[in-house]
Amino acid sequence: MSNPNMSVNIAGVTWKNPVTTASGTFGFGREYAEYFDLGELGAVCLKSLSSEKRLGNKSPRIAETNCGILNSVGLQNPGAEYFLENELANLRKYDTKLIANICGKEIEDYVEVTEILGDSVDMLELNISCPNVKSGGLAFGTDPKTVEEITRRVKAAAKVPLIVKLSPNVTDIAEIARAAEAGGADCLSLINTLLGMKIDIKTRRPVLKNNTGGFSGPAVMPVAVRMVYQVRCAVSLPIIGMGGISSGEDAIEFILAGANAVAVGTAGFIDPLAWIKVRDGIYDYLVENNIDDVNDLVGMINLN
């Protein structure tokens, strides 16, 4: 036995392996396609799309921290229609599944993007970490009732399986996961970035122009693994785990905690082949441990 199965079924969509990209770290694939064939990945998750073009925040939008980064891109994107006209055909050249990540300022925006995208992509990922304009800018993803409502409304408009991407900036992630499940989510992904701040002590100013930003990279991984574990205990939906993954070993931790697939983001900024290395590292682990199917490893931690 030396040819373990890497293929996973995520809410009815077959991925050739359990590795995808974290939204917003991979653009629309063009840049990294100069480093590897996107068909090497189980799926490619694209940067957040809104119904209208968004300019994003002012720079600096990135700050380095110990083993991680903060970003405040502010969901800059050219809009869903531009994506369909100018990016989709290029992505379809690759033998991989496509996940469009959607954002908005109010629920109606999300529904509109969902309608614009229709069945042009294989899956949708609902980014509920965006500020909800109607509730004074608090993220949609922090209130269970709002999470259930936005999931239900988007699901009703969605023509492809819906992933709800959870925000870690909550007290009880299991409660939010159950709300998304109740709203009809087909899959959950987590974690989005943690809210953070970095101060330049020479100028006594935050490095980010936006003052605060989203924290990602290896430093956040233990928080992400813990949350995947808690969500696995709370719901039976498939889970895409992410947050700080840079190696196959990191990905295995997520799978053991209960993830069916993993996404890699920030690690690619340091190594443009990070996605491939994570995929190959998972495979090596399966071979080394005589496991003949990656699916057999999901949630298989031995608790103390």
Add this chain to the structure above:
Amino acid sequence: MLCKLISKKNTVGNIYDFTIEAPEIAKTAKAGQFLHILCGGSSYLRRPISICDVVGKSVRFVFEIRGKGTEELAKRETGEYIDLLGPLGNGFDTSVAENSDGAIILLGGGIGIYPLYKLAKELGGKATAILGFRNAAAVTHTYEFQQSCRDLFVATDDGSAGYHGFATDVLKNIAASNNIAALYVCGPTPMMKIAAEIAAEKEIPAQVSMEQRMGCGIGACVTCTCNVGGSNVRVCKDGPVFWAKDVNWNE
């Protein structure tokens, strides 16, 4: 890609001059393009550093120790390998300078002078360089500029060497009595802003090399943006070189 450090020199103060063996980069590198360097230690992201020169199979870059990444990089010894990506970004457009008999000016400040050295060589010794430094102790690499330019002016903020004042003052003086065909600028943002104003007033085609904190360095993460022509464009992929007139200097 891993490239061997074949020569290392501490020129003045905290300035380090590195030459690496990188035949593939050397083949295509243009002035204004940069390398994205993994420095190691406790730094996490790569650091963008401009290509300063190419000779045969070797590529040279010069950097100043500013924080933990560059401090770590300066510890590398010859024979060691450095992990870098490149050449990245777009170089300077020299076509405006080619068919005009006006002066071609290279205006550099501090660590911004290095990409201009390669540009001086690409321009075949026809350019005039104006280099600004903090003080006499920071003056470096002037012999090479002297050799690769028609003229060289040095300015220091405190007057301890060369012209007393900003390099942009020297530019103003030259622009007052000369026809300038093209202006290329790399340095601190306030300096580039003043240069852009002079260029606008005198209708000089001018390019600037912008600096911004970066993530991936290849255009995917869209963190290193600056406002050009009304939209937030990526310094790493759409730049770092832009036409000065298109940059929104008030951001």
